[in-house]
Amino acid sequence: MSEQVTASLAGSRLPPDPRSAAYGFKQHKRKSGQNESSGDADTLLVDMSQTRYREPAASNRSDVDEAVSFSQTQAAFLGVVQNALDRMNELSVLCQDTTRSNADRAGFTVEFTQLQNFVSDIGTKKFNGVGLFNGATLNVGDEAAGTRVPLNAIDWTAARLDQSMAVAYDCSVTEVTTPGGANAAVANIRKALENLVEMQSNVCTNLQRLSLSNEQLSVLNQNLSAANSRMNDIDWAKKLTELARFRILGEAVSARSTQANTNPQTAIRLLEPDRS
Known part of the structure; x- marks a missing residue:
């Protein structure tokens, strides 16, 4: 009898470690999948230990999902901007034609200016109050848990015009009111398209890293849930x-x-x- 009491007391003090010696004997689980001693101190200790890891993992995965939506929104806006820049390039080529009348060129200029304003306005867009293209570096996940994912920044108004979209929508730099200005506008717009491709590449890289991080967190959550189930069922x-x-x-x-x-x-x- 004394040996049984000693074993019972020892069992209540076991740490929630699956590598402990207690795993040496056969583990029988109840068919219901529930632990009868759910209110005991040992079970509470197990739950607290597992929760300490499960909750941050679940929170990190939610953050990653939010970051995926953020990057997908960036990608969608960049796709629209590409269409606008392509049209601006066409208008620049049309305005270079010296056979066009001033009235024709004025009509092209109105559309060109509207597209410039549209591209400029994209730089102010936000996602849940966070700027999509303000150049800020965003970090997703928990650094202490090793799940931190830094996202590549997208800067719409970089200090150097040749590194931002401002080269295309800045009216003082790019205009098509004259054939000479239209000729310079073509070069500026092509530079803007090159910058756009780089931005799209950064966004795609962000999405790829977030996808891998999401898979990692999914595996971690599954392992923690399985470990918690094994612990609570004993x-x-x-x-x-x-x-x-x-x-x-x-x-x-x-x-x-x-x-x-x-x-x-x-x-x-x-x-x-x-x-x-």
């Missing part, structure tokens, strides 16, 4: 008490077998004649 005190019981029964059976073999031998020795 009543440590009960299992250790059963182990002690089986050990005592085994020793009792061994003692009985020894005694059963000894008694006949004793009777035979008593029946043997005294040879002294």
Whole structure:
């Protein structure tokens, strides 16, 4: 009885470590999948230990999902800007034609200016209050947990015009009111298209990294859930008490077998004649 009590007390103090020696005996799970001692201190300790890892992992995955939506929104806007720049390039080529009248060129200029304003306005767009193209570096995930994912910044108004979209929508730099201005506008717009391709590449890189991070967190959540299920489905005190019981029964059976073999031998020795 004392050994059973000792085993029960020892079971309540076991750490929630699947590599502990207690895993040496066979683990039987209830069909219901629930632990009878859900209110015990040992189960509470297990739940707290597992929750410490599960909750941050779930939160990080939510952050990654939000960042994916952020990057997808960036990609969508950049696709629209590409269409606008392509049209601006066409208008620049048309305005270079010296056979065009001033009235024709004025009509092209109105559309060109509207497209410039549209491209400029894209730089002010936000996602949940966060600027999409303000050049700020965003970090997703928890650095302490090793799930931090820094996103490539997209700067719409970089200090150098040759590194931003401002080269295309800045009216003081790009205009098509004259054939000469239109000729310079073509070069500026092509530079803007090159910058746009680089921005799109950065966004695609962000999406790829976020996808890999999402897969990593998914595997982590699955492993933590599986570990938590295995831990909660085992009543440590009960299992250790059963182990002690089986050990005592085994020793009792061994003692009985020894005694059963000894008694006949004793009777035979008593029946043997005294040879002294």
